[in-house]
Amino acid sequence: MDFHTLIQILDSTIRLATPLLLACLAGLYSERAGIFDIGLEGKMLAAAFFSAALAAMTGNVWLGLLAGIAASLALSALHGLASITFRGNQLISGVAINFLAAGLTVLVAQDWFRQGGRTPALSGNGRFAPIDLPLADTLRDVPGLGPVYAELISGHSVLVYAAFLAVPATWWLLYRTRFGLRLRAVGENPAAVDTAGVSVVGLRYGAVMICGVLCGIAGAYLATALQAGFVKDMTAGRGFIALAALIFAKWRPWQAMWATLLFGFLQAVALRYQNIDIAGITIPVQVMDALPYILTVVILAGFVGKAIPPRAGGEPYVKER
Amino acid sequence: MTFMKSLMGAAASLALSAGLAVAEPAIIFDLGGKFDKSFNEAAFKGAQRWAEETGGKFRDIELQSEAQREQALRRFAENGANPVVMVGFAFADALSQVADDYPDTKFVIIDMVVDKPNVRSVVFNEHEGSYLVGMLAAMASKTGKVGFIGGMDIPLIRKFACGYAQGVKAVKPEAEIISNMTGTTPAAWNDPVKGSELAKAQIAQGADVIYAAAGGTGVGVLQTAADEGILSIGVDSNQNYMHPGKVLTSMMKRVDNAVYQALKDGPDMETGFSVMGLANGGVDYALDEYNAPLISAEMKARVDEAKAAIAGGEIKVHDYMSDDSCPALSF
Numbered sequence: 001m002d003f004h005t006l007i008q009i010l011d012s013t014i015r016l017a018t019p020l021l022l023a024c025l026a027g028l029y030s031e032r033a034g035i036f037d038i039g040l041e042g043k044m045l046a047a048a049f050f051s052a053a054l055a056a057m058t059g060n061v062w063l064g065l066l067a068g069i070a071a072s073l074a075l076s077a078l079h080g081l082a083s084i085t086f087r088g089n090q091l092i093s094g095v096a097i098n099f100l101a102a103g104l105t106v107l108v109a110q111d112w113f114r115q116g117g118r119t120p121a122l123s124g125n126g127r128f129a130p131i132d133l134p135l136a137d138t139l140r141d142v143p144g145l146g147p148v149y150a151e152l153i154s155g156h157s158v159l160v161y162a163a164f165l166a167v168p169a170t171w172w173l174l175y176r177t178r179f180g181l182r183l184r185a186v187g188e189n190p191a192a193v194d195t196a197g198v199s200v201v202g203l204r205y206g207a208v209m210i211c212g213v214l215c216g217i218a219g220a221y222l223a224t225a226l227q228a229g230f231v232k233d234m235t236a237g238r239g240f241i242a243l244a245a246l247i248f249a250k251w252r253p254w255q256a257m258w259a260t261l262l263f264g265f266l267q268a269v270a271l272r273y274q275n276i277d278i279a280g281i282t283i284p285v286q287v288m289d290a291l292p293y294i295l296t297v298v299i300l301a302g303f304v305g306k307a308i309p310p311r312a313g314g315e316p317y318v319k320e321r
Numbered sequence: 322m323t324f325m326k327s328l329m330g331a332a333a334s335l336a337l338s339a340g341l342a343v344a345e346p347a348i349i350f351d352l353g354g355k356f357d358k359s360f361n362e363a364a365f366k367g368a369q370r371w372a373e374e375t376g377g378k379f380r381d382i383e384l385q386s387e388a389q390r391e392q393a394l395r396r397f398a399e400n401g402a403n404p405v406v407m408v409g410f411a412f413a414d415a416l417s418q419v420a421d422d423y424p425d426t427k428f429v430i431i432d433m434v435v436d437k438p439n440v441r442s443v444v445f446n447e448h449e450g451s452y453l454v455g456m457l458a459a460m461a462s463k464t465g466k467v468g469f470i471g472g473m474d475i476p477l478i479r480k481f482a483c484g485y486a487q488g489v490k491a492v493k494p495e496a497e498i499i500s501n502m503t504g505t506t507p508a509a510w511n512d513p514v515k516g517s518e519l520a521k522a523q524i525a526q527g528a529d530v531i532y533a534a535a536g537g538t539g540v541g542v543l544q545t546a547a548d549e550g551i552l553s554i555g556v557d558s559n560q561n562y563m564h565p566g567k568v569l570t571s572m573m574k575r576v577d578n579a580v581y582q583a584l585k586d587g588p589d590m591e592t593g594f595s596v597m598g599l600a601n602g603g604v605d606y607a608l609d610e611y612n613a614p615l616i617s618a619e620m621k622a623r624v625d626e627a628k629a630a631i632a633g634g635e636i637k638v639h640d641y642m643s644d645d646s647c648p649a650l651s652f
Contacts, residue, residue: 008525012518019514106354116356121544121563121587220636226514228544231537232354236512271501272522 007151009268014156014224018163019044019218019235021243023171023217024249024256025163026214032174032251034312035189036090039079039097040215041137041239047072047219049105052119052230053112055107055126061224064126068223076099076212084204087316096197098239108144119223119230128157128225141265159217166214170253187310190317201318229314244296263292346584346647347402348381349393351409352509353536355383357531359557360536360576364431365406366558367577371584377582390415397424404441406580407431410477416440427590429583431576432477432596435608441592443579447477448484449570449631450604451532452638453624454554455488456605457570458530459496460620461552466497468528470542471521472535473509474502476642479652481534481556481572483641491627498650499523515543520545528570530554543568552615553618561611569615571607578602600632 023040030037075097082093106117113119133154140150156210174180182203186193190200222238223230244265249255270288275296299307348368350361380402382393397405403428420428420437427439434442458467469485469650471478486498503509515601516538518520520531524545531546532554533539539556540563546553547564547595555561555571560594579597583590597603606624608616630636641647 003527008522012521016514016518110356116358116362117354118356118358118540226517227541229487229540231511231513231540233508233511234513235538236508236515267515268518268522271518285502289504320530 004147005272007147009265009272011152011155012268012271013261013264014152014160015264016267017260018156018160019222019226019238020242020245020260020263021257022163022214022218022221023165024237024245024260025166025253026211026218027243028170028213028249028251028253028256029183029207030211031312031313032187032316033183033204033311034190034317035079035083035204035208036094036314037079037208037211038091038094038240038243039075040211040242041103041235041237042094042098042101043072043075043212043215044219044222045098045105045233045235046075046101047216048223048234049109049119049219049230050218052122052223053109053219055122055224056113056119056229058126059124059126061122061126062127064224065217065220068220069213071255072216072219073209073212076208076215080205080208083316084201084208087272087318090314090316102233109230109232118231120239122224122228126224127228128159128221130155130157157221159221159225162217163221164257167253167257174253179206184271184310188314191320192318194317204317213310222298241292244292246294247307247309248296248299248318250305251310266291322366322646344401345377346404346406346587347380347397348379348406348408348580349397349412350381350383351388351407351411352384352507353409355381357510357536358540358560358573359562360495361408363558363574363576364406364580367580368406368584370577371581375585377584378547381584387411391419394419394428395422398426402585403427404583404590405577408576410475414579418492419427420583422534427588427592429590430578439592441583441590441595442542443583443595443597445570445574445576445579445603446598446638446640447474447481447574447604448638448640450574450606451534451563452488452491452608452631452636453599454532454572454623455485455490456492456624456627457488457553457616457620458485458554459489459492459530460623461569461615462493462496462530464527465495466495466499466527466529468520468523468531469498469500470516470523470531470533470535470539471500471502471508472504474505476645478502478534479647480641481532482652483647483650484638486534486647487638488627490649492623497527499526499528500650500652501581503535510536510538512538513544516541517545521549524549524551532556533570534572535570555607557607559607561607561609565611566614568612570612573605573607575603575605598632599628607626 050071051064051068053069056062082088085088109117136150136154139146186203194200245259249259270285346502353361355365404430416435429441431443469482489496527552534541534556535599543553546569552569557574560571561568
């Protein structure tokens with residue numbers, strides 16, 4: 001593997017890791033507040049469709065992004081209503097959201113565009129174009145760092161930079177602000193938060209809504225930046241890989257970034273090489289595809305440290321009566 | 322009382338005869354969905370053509386999960402639909418269990434062979450059509466490297482890849498073929514993002530023509546190829562229009578003709594084994610106003626020559642599924 005190939009694989013890693021990272025951070029907010037969310041997949045899918053649909057109709061990708069976020073927020077509100085207000089089972093609500101999104105997107109797409117459950121291909125301002133960072137072309141010829149800057153760091157869409165900026169922002173919000181402290185507390189011991197006079201329900205809704213916004217961006221990135229339109233089921237399990245990454249990262253923001261980058265890297269390698277020969281042993285591509293899940297199981301089984309979820313996760317909060 | 326009885330008897334016999342007279346044909350689409358711009362959609366178009374020409378009606382269902390296969394088959398057979406057409410190899414197991422229970426119903430399965438007296442099995446010589454587009458790819462390529470992106474890794478898709486590789490090598494024996502499969506689960510048919518990344522990886526390795534045999538995943542391949550300024554090749558339906566001037570050609574599998582023929586033959590059809598190849602118009606390469614500037618007269622002449630030779634039997638294209646191996650490509 002020469003230097004140039006490595007750069008290309010890392011470039012592909014960043015593109016593949018971005019939707020995972022956004023979804024993973026989305027899950028982080030929700031689960032840190034004590035609301036398990038396996039509906040990340042469904043929210044991303046709904047956002048992917050509505051962002052592509054609006055971008056196709058108006059020709060403006062920013063309106064598309066807003067529509068995607070709105071769609072994801074609506075599903076988040078539904079999840080919040082079911083699991084916070086009505087204290088339903090959070091896992092079941094999440095599964096319902098996945099099915100709802102899978103069916104609804106195709107149905108609405110067929111009704112609006114008559115193209116068999118997809119949106120028309122986007123072009124021009126209907127897509128997020130790659131951004132060239134300043135000096136990318138001048139620095140390209142500098143040996144070593146030049147290609148890294150020009151190929152790897154520059155030339156992604158604005159949502160990629162937003163996703164990576166969201167990591168320090170999340171860290172700061174969770175660990176350095178009052179809101180973050182309360183958010184983490186509400187996932188560990190909601191009764192204590194309630195005693196302090198802070199609304200558990202309000203905080204949990206806040207977390208679920210932040211989750212909705214991030215999932216919306218992730219979906220819009222898939223449909224309007226990576227692709228030029230929506231195709232049914234286009235999230236293809238990325239919401240679940242993001243959940244795996246969240247467990248792998250033990251519910252922490254920086255680790256979430258490294259986990260999603262690792263999973264993205266595994267995918268990128270699997271896409272580049274069908275079979276990998278290491279010291280005479282051929283590793284089939286299926287192993288690479290399954291590796292994120294295998295790693296998660298290993299972590300969950302406690303072989304590499306222990307993954308302890310937020311203590312109040314999955315349990316609806318009931319005030320003592 | 323007697324009047325009531327005879328009235329009810331008449332009503333019952335009327336209902337019965339109505340049930341018998343219906344015998345509408347039925348189509349079951351596979352998981353890709355009726356409007357996949359490709360395989361299933363071609364089948365739908367064939368059925369529509371039949372409906373428009375004859376004024377007949379057909380019933381159809383889109384499957385949502387694997388578990389529905391047998392259920393859908395039995396439902397249509399019980400309700401008197403005849404013939405029942407199944408679009409896709411994955412129906413083979415369900416059909417071989419169901420076919421014996423409904424000896425008077427004719428079943429048509431596409432892309433697979435089920436050996437029952439009331440089943441017509443339609444298979445296509447995809448390797449022959451892929452051979453032709455492989456020749457075109459080799460002639461259009463400037464780098465001498467061409468790509469193939471398959472959907473789910475199954476023998477049928479390897480058959481596409483193998484025919485394509487043979488066509489490429491027939492024109493440029495030294496050409497390199499970069500082949501990737503999207504995945505090993507049905508999700509591989511609907512993952513355009515992965516299709517895009519695969520296309521980018523192949524472009525980075527020097528490929529400048531990429532053949533996508535991957536259902537919905539192919540949409541991402543064609544899009545990326547158009548974005549990056551290289552050529553792509555569509556599959557099953559004519560996909561040239563999707564990116565005019567950027568899609569070199571499409572390997573057309575005339576599923577529409579097969580379905581049309583099945584519906585036209587109706588309940589009295591001949592069952593057995595039916596092979597659709599280059600010779601009887603079952604497969605072909607697409608040439609229309611969208612890709613005409615890309616195909617020079619010389620290219621066309623050479624491909625048409627090969628087409629005639631394959632149809633006439635002078636060129637034998639190796640079928641991957643006959644012995645699970647490919648002389649021109651290793652997987």
